[in-house]
Amino acid sequence: MRRRQMHMSRAAQDALLPALQQLRAELKAFTEFPAHVLEAAEAAKDALVLPDKDATHLPLFTIDPPTSKDLDQAMHLERRPGGGYRVHYAIADVAAFVKPGGPLDAEAHDRIETLYFPDLKVPLYPPSISEGPASLLPDQVVPALLWQHDLDAYGNVTESTVSRAKVRSLAKLDYAGVQQDIDAGTARESVALLREIGKLREAVEAARGGVSVNLPDQEVTLKDGSFGLTYVAPLPVEGWNEQISLMTGMAAARIMLDSGTGILRTQKEQTDQAEVRRVHDIAKLLGIDWKPGVLYAALVNSLDPTDRKHMAFLSEATAMLLKAEYTTFRDHHIPEHTSHAAIAAPYTYSTAPLRRLVDRYTGALCVAACAGEDPPSWVLDALYCLPCDMARGKGKVADRRAVDLVEAAVLKDRVDEIFGGTVINTDAEDGKPKEGTVHLAEPAVMGRITSGAELDLGTGVQARLMRADPLFPGRHKVLFRTA
Template identity: 85%
Template sequence: MRRRQMHMSPEAQAALLEALQQLRAELKASTEFPAHVLAAAQQAVDELRLPEKDATHLPLFTIDPPTSRDLDQAMYLERRSGGGYRVHYAIADVAAFVKAGSALDAEAHDRIETLYFPDLKVPLYPPLISEGPASLLPGQVVPALLWQHDLDAEGNVTGSSVSRARVSSQAKLNYAEVQQKIDAGTAEEPVALLREIGELREAIEAKRHGVSVNLPDQEVTVKDGTFRLSYVATLPVEGWNEQISLMTGMAAARIMLDSGTGILRTQKEQDDPRVIQRVHDIAELLGIDWKSGVSYADLVNSLNPADRKHMAFLSEATAMLLKAEYTNFRDHQIPKHTLHAAIAAPYTYCTAPLRRLIDRYTGELCVAACAGQAPPDWVLDAMYCLPCDMARGKGKVADRRAVDIVEAAVLKHRVNDVFGGTVINTDAEDGRPKEGTVHLAEPAVMGRITSGAPLDLSASVQAKLTRADPLFPGKNKILFRTE
């Protein structure tokens, strides 16, 4: 699932600055790096050695939001002379800067991932590296892990490999301009092929019953002192771009499985009949027609995330049905379960090393396997602890809490108002039958609700807003009570 982004107007950022600073303090998320880490970063830049393999002839390009500078991926797409396609996909080589056991490495293991807030980001690595010589910004020669994927005419991968190389991106593109040029037919072929390949990969994904959910971005503005929250649907090019990343993650998983050592992102299908029934109930409550015989994957792929009821279902049902974890293995001791249920294939994270700790390790495992070499000791030494390290990541909490702040701001002038809503979840299984989640009809907000009597799943309720406070510490900034 693509991460939903939140954009705030300058007025909204100023009005919510105190709440966002409080959130970062609660999460112990600092944009500042200790002096010794910054010194290590400068030393790593000064001592950088570029790979011997020279791939600077490839006219790579990046596609990211306009203001992004920590660019993990660059690509070049071309047709193969015998038919089909070739995808060159460069991934930032963070290991060229971050050595095992160094101050940079220790800081990264503490931070785990880049945290995104509506007004700023808290980076995994110092910007001196992540927005400098490790980033695939145009006009500079940088180290990269360069993937090559060969595809047939239907978009099926026939071969993948990765090796270290020096590369130089030629253009920094953004989603809106790429979409406009592709739609107008003015995009150069390497860019235009993104739609051709992306649509083929989307069709392959549908055939294997994979799930792709691109939730809309959120726009927060202030008008006449009142906060307003609106949604902006993602562009098709964002989905096509995501398909290149997914294809690489699946290829990396296959390489690691074949080599006998790796770290997968696995996800089991939900088999608890009570949970499955609850998800069906939520669909019915939200007016989503889930016909008999239609799989969860096919239903999800038919929904429109720009529809607020569909978005509510996707947010709630995905969290209930699909629980992902990290699975590592060595010495050809392949685990019984290797699939990622939503992707419907083995998969691993490997395409965002500037923003996620584990990608540095999976990339290294694939480079070693493709070279016919044993993985480096520093990777093997860290493998056992990496799943636990990643579990400490705060990205999802930061995202959820930021949404809570904005929704509380939207509702803060309506405390004591009564809203019509539907109970879509209860805490009965945790011994709290009088607490749960309510989905309002208007505005389309989900919040905590308490009641004097046990809540019934699917019950229509009149919910009185008792709290909407962006500065309320921790969770439950929005609280309802049944009337």
């Protein structure tokens, strides 16, 4: 699932700065790095040794938001003689800079992942590395893990390998520009093939029962003293780009399973029939036609994330998929469950090592396996601790609380106003039938609601806004009560 981005106008950023700073303080999310970590980063740059394999002839390109500098992935797409496709996918080789057990490694194990806030990000590694010699910025020779995927004419992967190589990206592209060039027919072939291959991979995903949800970005504005919250639909190219990453994550999982040592991102299917019925009820109450016999994946893939009712369903219906976990194994002791339900295949994180700790380890395991070598000792030493390390990540909490904060800002001048909404969740299963979640028709906000009587799922309610305070110290910055 693509992470939903939040963008803010400068005026909105300035107005919300105290609340955002308070949120970062509560999460202990520090933009600055200790002096000894910065010193280690400079030493790592000076000690860098590039791989012997030279792949600088590949005309790689990146696709990222225009302001991004920590570029994890670059690609080159081409047709294969006789039919099918070849995808070269370069991933930043962070392990070339991070000494196991050293200051950079210790700091990364403390931070776990890059945190994104509406006004800035808190990086996993110092920008002197992550936005410099480790990043796949254009016109610089850098170390990378270079994947080669061969696909048949239908988009099925026939072979995947990865090795260390020095690469050079030639172009830093952005999503809007790539979409415009592809639609206009002016994109060079390697870029234009992203649509062709992306659509084939989407069809392959649908056939195996995978679920893709590209929720719209949120745009926060401030005009004449009032906040606004609008939604911007993701571009098709963002989904095609995501398919290349998913393909690589599945290939990495298969390589680790075949080698007998690895760490997977696993997820079991929902078997609680009460929960299944609840999600079906949400769909019905939001006016979504979920016909008998239609699988959850097929329904989700048919919805339009820009439709507010569809978006509300997609945001709430993740209960159909149980919480994903990290599963480790070694010495060919393969676990019983290895699949990821939403992806409908074994899968691992492997394509964002500048922004996520675990990807550095999965990349190293795959490189060793493809070279016929034993797993690196530094990976084995950390392998069984990685699930606990990753569980300490604050990314999802930061995302959720940032959304809560912004929604509170949007509504802060409308306290005591009554809104029409629909109850899309209740806490009856937790013994709190008078508490739940309400989805407003306008603005598109989901908030906490309490009632003097028991709430019924799907009931239309008149919700009086009791609180909307971005600086409220508790969890529920937005609170409604039935009118």
